[in-house]
Amino acid sequence: MMLNDEYLIHAYGRHEVAIDHGEGVYLYDTNGKKYLDFYAGIGVNALGYGYQAYNDALHKQLDKVLHVSNYFYTPPLLEASKKVVEATKLDQVFFTNSGAEAIEGALKLARKYYFLKHGKADSEIISFHHSFHGRTTGAVKLTGNAHYQEAFGPLMTGVKYASLNDLESVKALINDHTAAIIVEPVQGEGGVNPCTKAFLQGLRALCDENDLCLILDEVQSGMGRTGSLMTYFQFDIMPDIVCLAKALGCGVPVGAFVANKKYGDAMTPGDHGSTYGGNPFVCAAVSAVFDIYEKDHIVEKAQEAGQYLETKLDELEAKCSHVIGHRGLGLMQGIVIDEPKSGFYVKEALAAGLIVVSAGDDVVRLLPPLIITHQEIDQAMAILEKILK
Numbered sequence: 001m002m003l004n005d006e007y008l009i010h011a012y013g014r015h016e017v018a019i020d021h022g023e024g025v026y027l028y029d030t031n032g033k034k035y036l037d038f039y040a041g042i043g044v045n046a047l048g049y050g051y052q053a054y055n056d057a058l059h060k061q062l063d064k065v066l067h068v069s070n071y072f073y074t075p076p077l078l079e080a081s082k083k084v085v086e087a088t089k090l091d092q093v094f095f096t097n098s099g100a101e102a103i104e105g106a107l108k109l110a111r112k113y114y115f116l117k118h119g120k121a122d123s124e125i126i127s128f129h130h131s132f133h134g135r136t137t138g139a140v141k142l143t144g145n146a147h148y149q150e151a152f153g154p155l156m157t158g159v160k161y162a163s164l165n166d167l168e169s170v171k172a173l174i175n176d177h178t179a180a181i182i183v184e185p186v187q188g189e190g191g192v193n194p195c196t197k198a199f200l201q202g203l204r205a206l207c208d209e210n211d212l213c214l215i216l217d218e219v220q221s222g223m224g225r226t227g228s229l230m231t232y233f234q235f236d237i238m239p240d241i242v243c244l245a246k247a248l249g250c251g252v253p254v255g256a257f258v259a260n261k262k263y264g265d266a267m268t269p270g271d272h273g274s275t276y277g278g279n280p281f282v283c284a285a286v287s288a289v290f291d292i293y294e295k296d297h298i299v300e301k302a303q304e305a306g307q308y309l310e311t312k313l314d315e316l317e318a319k320c321s322h323v324i325g326h327r328g329l330g331l332m333q334g335i336v337i338d339e340p341k342s343g344f345y346v347k348e349a350l351a352a353g354l355i356v357v358s359a360g361d362d363v364v365r366l367l368p369p370l371i372i373t374h375q376e377i378d379q380a381m382a383i384l385e386k387i388l389k
Helices: 052-062 075-088 099-118 137-142 167-171 197-210 231-235 280-295 298-319 342-351 374-388
Strands: 019-023 026-029 034-037 092-096 124-128 159-162 178-183 213-217 241-244 255-259 323-329 332-337 363-366
Touching: 034 374, 052 280, 075 092, 075 241, 075 255, 075 280, 092 099, 092 280, 099 137, 099 178, 099 213, 099 241, 099 255, 167 197, 178 197, 197 213, 197 231, 280 298, 298 323, 298 332, 298 374, 332 374, 342 363, 342 374
Parallel strands: 124 159, 124 178, 178 213, 213 241
Antiparallel strands: 019 026, 026 034, 092 255, 241 255, 323 332, 332 363
């Protein structure tokens, strides 16, 4: 198969590989080469490939109906909404098509609450340097990296950036116009930087003191990846709004923003919408994901695998002089290297049959499926040790 971008807008720097199919935690290209997948479609494929119970649920819904208007209820919508709300311990959910759309919806919800409270539309949002929240124009403004923004202005105004794990830098930005603080419990694209427990609890306290909305972006870190179903469970806090996507649907395009009643009630018919958001096909997938997670103890397995992975990364650091550290939570890990060559190591790993991704110039990011085994982690570490030496 000849690989080229003749009919594609050149928005991606694609590898010279065409993926044909997947099985378990492995992908196979059109030439039959096998790859151990430690990227999982940017953290989407938590169940890997060919998970039978998941496939069966999609086939079953496919024979019923794929899409109807949101002016009607469907059984999958009602089932999925109940499971998402119960899983997040919040109150109301709106389904979107992606993580960026979930961020946009959360932003509108926080600003609508501010508008109802103050009677004016001049709200400000606090985000963080090195954050990443998506590619739409609102989400890209929230992303604390000028590289993603510079060609697309003028962008939304009223966004300020604090420093992660620096509560004083947040306090310095709060004023009478502040509506919300948005943060990733673990920054993904920005270098796999986890928040500290004290910092997230401090943000929660600041929001309570100033009646601000705390939005957690768990698009990449949520759904079990960091060792708990939602990362914020590990920090003993509750957000006002959480944004989900990626592993929420394990392959189908679905996201969600989930709110407590205080903020959820601010939105009324006509404030927001999505033609495809929450259609019966994607909701059947979401519902199946939660059923599988519970029945097959996926989060517990991911937690144990994450602990093992961290142990093996300690060993890798001790063996490889180019590795100067690693950071992350659970199965969301970044290997920090001593020079800006992460792209080089990503290509070397691919050639050796391992799929990883960079997170900045000096971090190699690992996001394996949550069903990964010790043996498969050992296999990945052996490849990484070879190329990093």
